[in-house]
Amino acid sequence: MDAKTLALYEARAQVFKALGHPSRLLIVDELMQSERCVCDLTAIVGSDMSTVSKHLSVLKAAGVVQDERRGAQIWYRLRMKCVTKFFSCVESELQKQAREQWDLVHAGTTP
Amino acid sequence: MDAKTLALYEARAQVFKALGHPSRLLIVDELMQSERCVCDLTAIVGSDMSTVSKHLSVLKAAGVVQDERRGAQIWYRLRMKCVTKFFSCVESELQKQAREQWDLVHAGTTP
DNA sequence: CAGTCATTTGGCTAAACCGCCAATTGTGCA
DNA sequence: TGCACAATTGGCGGTTTAGCCAAATGACTG
Known part of the structure; x- marks a missing residue:
């Protein structure tokens, strides 16, 4: 570089x-x-x-x-101004990941 | 908070x-x-x-x-994935700001 | 121009970060 | 099992960052 x-x-x-x-x-x-x-x-x-x-x-x-x-x-x-868009993106991604995490844990506890 | x-x-x-x-x-x-x-x-x-x-x-x-x-x-x-969009946004904003900066300096040197 | 309010700057300590080296873990192969 | 390779972890010195206090700057007001 x-x-x-x-x-x-x-x-x-x-x-x-x-x-x-x-x-x-x-x-x-x-x-x-x-x-x-x-x-x-x-x-x-x-x-x-x-x-x-x-x-x-x-x-x-x-x-x-x-x-x-x-x-x-x-x-x-x-x-x-465009940072506005970052926030919604990060927000929705983090929520998605939290949901995935939740699903993963649940699949483990009730096989 | x-x-x-x-x-x-x-x-x-x-x-x-x-x-x-x-x-x-x-x-x-x-x-x-x-x-x-x-x-x-x-x-x-x-x-x-x-x-x-x-x-x-x-x-x-x-x-x-x-x-x-x-x-x-x-x-x-x-x-x-959406971070892809951040990059183009930041890139164009920084370029815009550099351009504004340039204009400002030029306006000062040739009044 | 003295006094006051809004903001920034300098200085300090504690904590976090960066990059390298050395040591450790995980995987595949003979 | 023993070796080689891929990657991570731990640890060290040097640099940066966060937050507070105290002091300095800037601007209005009498």
Whole structure:
């Protein structure tokens, strides 16, 4: 894998890595509904504001969200809109797998 | 966020976290074409086989891939098929953002 | 321009992650 | 059974990440 290809894969990986944390998923979930200021998100996530701010900078660096200052507040909105589709996909796949797992266990207990 | 909701978000986050590494993205990319044994993937990724094996166990734990032993070899295939769509989405979004960035810089240099 | 509110940054510790090596397990074959 | 090959597991050092607190920045208000 040459350097250029690696850089490509790293940029893509950065997006998924940014989504790979419960608090950040919650934030994205919230931003799917409407834009929010940091204070809103802090209340929703329930961590320190500095922690939430760092989560937001991770999402921003990956290109997932976008920020805009309006007066003293900074508002965040979803930039990478298509992530919406990821969620439903992952959700349904995980449910399917849970169902398969369940079937497997049941087949074992009642042969 | 109650415990049950947190567990849900953690399961989803696990999927994205699994995809959040260049080598693992490369592996998934490869598995999108066809199933592969660990020896194949080791050659493609170019790391130690133990490293690749651990990457695979991460992907498997997240439900992204599935393994099957055939003789002395173990074959991996894509389980969460819909991740295919993530890639094109992320790819086009990143390109769009790069383009916007370029436009921005150009507008600044030639006002 | 002092004070206050919203947000980010720096610094710290604990935990998680990456990649390699060495050792172990599982499979097929003589 | 003994050997060779495929793959996983355990363990180590170095790097990254998470969360909190404290301090700094930015912006409005009197």
